[in-house]
Amino acid sequence: MPTSHRRIVLASRPDGAPREDNFRLETVPLPDLAPGQVLVRHHFLSLDPYMRGRMSDVKSYAAPQPIDEVMIGGTVGEVVASRSEQFAVGDQVLGMGGWQEYAVVVADGESATGPQRGAPLRKVDSSRIPLAAYLGAVGMPGVTAWYGLNILCEPKAGETVAVSAASGAVGGVVGQLAKAKGCHVVGIAGGKEKCDFVVRELGFDACVDYKAATTPDALQAMVRDATPKGIDGYFENVGGAVLDAVMLQMNPFGRIAVCGMIAGYNDAPTPMVLPRLILTQRLRIQGFIVSEHPALWPKALAELGAGVATGAIKYRESVAQGLEAAPGAFLGMLQGKNFGKQLVKLV
16 A cells, blocks of 8 residues: 555636646645545546636535645546455546545545545446546536436437537537437537547537637628527537527527536636527526436436447547646646547556
8 A cells, every 4th residue: 555645736726717836736645544444546537627617716506626635526446455345456436536646535435535525436347338438428527418418408309409519528428419319410619620520420410610710700600501490409518609609590499508618717707699589589598517416327327338338429538647747638628628538547
């Protein structure tokens, strides 16, 4: 059992866009295991947009990330020491171990060395599903896609479904699930390479490259051309000008699931240009936090796991190497530099 390990803590709250000096890399001792505890060696760390919101000390759906504590984050890894009857050495597990190489975790979920805060460890099987996929398509991002599409967008065969950040961990799954339901699916992504991937690899019917639009009017025209029958369901990850362009194409009684607003995560105001469309098109717009719907996770994970295991659900990953690369990879993800699910490989 190691006696120390490395971790990254939040050193300061960002003022506007985060910087690498908002984080601090530390080497700290690992405590001896107490009865009921396990030591997990993290193999992969998940980087997700929600973490940006936690870095700010503002009212939100969850408490802010504390200063000088390990950054929150999903992890998959292996139990390397155990004093719990629930877990044996060699078990592969999913948890919220945070930005660190190891975590000492009480078997019922309370973390001794990280930000787990009651999220229990869960055994996973990598014989048919790659270990890292439990942080992406068969994890929180996948369930987010499943819930927002099926429960809020309520897609029906023949309808048009649009999704922003379409090449990302959430958006890519949204589009594939919608296609499986017989929908016409249009993605919105940044750059020709990402749009080509969305259409050729993930099977979307079309993809709008928002980076090719020089003005809001040009973006609106591109969305209009890609959705000649209008949009019935929209999965929102971005906000800002992208949301404005989509709103103009929403059909009466359209449904919008608001998952993220990354365009405004650095505290820049992103006002809606034409809010009257909510009334005139009788739109239903609903934000959601997927962790608030635990009863639906088993059904979603079963469907997503089967899809990944059989190859029916495809995904892409951007993998940074080593814990020290996490801050830079996180900042790059917020700028759209990642391609697919952003991970940090720790072993």
